[in-house]
Amino acid sequence: MTPNHLKLLAETLAMQESWQVGKVLDRKFTLTKALSSKPVPNAYLATEIETGDAVVLRRCSPGSERSSLEREWEALSACKGEGVQQALALYPATRFISVEYHPDMVPLIELSPHKAETFTVLLPALLKAVRHCHQAGWIHGDIKPSNVLWDPSGNGVCLIDFGAALPIGLSRKNLTSWHMSKGLSSDAQAKGEGVVQASDDWFALTRWLRQMDKSELSETGRQRIDKTMDWLRKQP
Ligand SMILES: Nc1ncnc2c1ncn2[C@@H]1O[C@H](COP(=O)(O)OP(=O)(O)O)[C@@H](O)[C@H]1O
Ligand SMILES: [Mg+2]
Numbered sequence: 214m215t216p217n218h219l220k221l222l223a224e225t226l227a228m229q230e231s232w233q234v235g236k237v238l239d240r241k242f243t244l245t246k247a248l249s250s251k252p253v254p255n256a257y258l259a260t261e262i263e264t265g266d267a268v269v270l271r272r273c274s275p276g277s278e279r280s281s282l283e284r285e286w287e288a289l290s291a292c293k294g295e296g297v298q299q300a301l302a303l304y305p306a307t308r309f310i311s312v313e314y315h316p317d318m319v320p321l322i323e324l325s326p327h328k329a330e331t332f333t334v335l336l337p338a339l340l341k342a343v344r345h346c347h348q349a350g351w352i353h354g355d356i357k358p359s360n361v362l363w364d365p366s367g368n369g370v371c372l373i374d375f376g377a378a379l380p381i382g383l384s385r386k387n388l389t390s391w392h393m394s395k396g397l398s399s400d401a402q403a404k405g406e407g408v409v410q411a412s413d414d415w416f417a418l419t420r421w422l423r424q425m426d427k428s429e430l431s432e433t434g435r436q437r438i439d440k441t442m443d444w445l446r447k448q449p
Contacts, residue, residue, distance in 0.1 A: 225275040228253045272309040288378035291349045296342025298373040318362035326426045333437035338370045347411040354378050356417040379409040415448045
């Protein structure tokens with residue numbers, strides 16, 4: 214094991230210890246539930262002690278650069294708007310951010326194949342939200358079904374998890390660490406090469422649409438997918 218591996222292991226263990234259900238952070242929040250199933254969860258549901266409100270607290274994954282939390286905060290602030298998770302506050306000393314919790318929204322990863330039709334209806338809202346981030350100068354960087362929430366009451370979407378967001382135009386060679394999801398990232402993104410571009414998100418969305426189970430879709434649903442694919446092919 215190299216010294217770097219040891220350092221990462223120590224950091225992972227320390228992070229596992231430091232955030233557990235019941236823990237009070239900054240005398241302000243009590244952690245109530247881990248939201249991600251990762252060995253070291255990044256996202257927790259928490260209660261704000263003073264108000265009783267439920268919020269989501271996010272921290273960076275082990276091994277990430279110290280500046281990555283600030284970058285996530287910057288991305289959320291720049292991309293603020295419809296279809297994007299609302300950031301609440303940055304806690305730089307304890308190194309976490311609070312974001313709004315949506316108890317009634319459902320992550321698309323939990324949508325069963327027979328609800329795939331619903332997903333095709335959401336596509337315009339999803340494209341709009343991603344494009345909004347690009348216009349604000351950022352890519353989301355990790356477009357996938359677990360990072361998009363669906364609002365069943367109004368058929369809206371909400372992009373969450375800006376942990377991999379990067380400013381468009383940034384050269385990846387300046388990064389010492391970055392996050393990507395295998396199978397949904399372009400070669401350049403996976404290898405940490407090239408310049409961050411809007412097409413990185415479109416690549417992920419295209420892969421997602423290709424991998425999706427379309428067996429239970431109606432003709433209209435299929436057409437919605439085809440139309441979206443056509444649009445995606447035309448993006449630079
Ligand atoms: N604001 C939120 N409202 C409702 N559910 C959320 C929210 N944020 C996260 N979740 C749930 O927690 C899961 C993990 O959150 P995420 O921010 O993607 O963390 P990670 O960095 O571990 O992927 C999501 O897939 C979703 O199910
Ligand atoms: Mg996620």
